[in-house]
Amino acid sequence: xxxxxxxxxxxxxxxxxxxxxxxxxxxxxxxxxxxxxxxxxxxxxxxxxxxxxxxxxxxxxxxxxxxxxxxxxxxxxxxxxxxxxxxxxxxxxxxxxxxxxxx
Numbered sequence: 001x002x003x004x005x006x007x008x009x010x011x012x013x014x015x016x017x018x019x020x021x022x023x024x025x026x027x028x029x030x031x032x033x034x035x036x037x038x039x040x041x042x043x044x045x046x047x048x049x050x051x052x053x054x055x056x057x058x059x060x061x062x063x064x065x066x067x068x069x070x071x072x073x074x075x076x077x078x079x080x081x082x083x084x085x086x087x088x089x090x091x092x093x094x095x096x097x098x099x100x101x102x103x
Contacts, residue, residue, distance in 0.1 A: 004028055019048035023057075030061060037061060045077070052082055052090045056097065063101060072098055 008025040015021055026040035041058035044051055055078025062071035075098035082091035 002028070019044055019051040019054070022048075023051065023054060026054075027057065030057070034061060034065060038065075045074070050081060050085060052078060052087060052094075054078075055081070055094060059094075059097065059101075068101060072102055075101065 005025070005028055008021065008028055011018075011021040012025055022040055022044055026037045026044070029040060030037035038058070038061055041054055041061065044054040045058060048054070055074055059071040059074035059078070062068070062074060075094045079091050079094040079098065082088070082094060
């Protein structure tokens with residue numbers, strides 16, 4: 001376990017309700033432990049629905065693991081949430097990523 005992972009895990013422990021801490025930890029894990037990263041990103045979309053960066057990263061991980069259907073669904077969920085909260089830039093990015101994958 002890297003020093004960075006230990007530091008981020010402490011941040012999550014200290015403030016478990018801050019989605020950024022979990023997100024940052026998941027980004028670190030995706031470098032060498034995809035199942036752990038997936039679990040953390042899935043935790044975020046379950047408990048922090050409006051944390052938009054998660055949808056892109058989670059969908060990309062699904063794509064890497066070969067689960068294209070889950071990737072497309074995740075991009076679409078993120079797009080719908082982005083639209084509902086008025087984040088049109090994120091909405092366009094998620095729609096574009098989904099369209100590229102769906103071809």
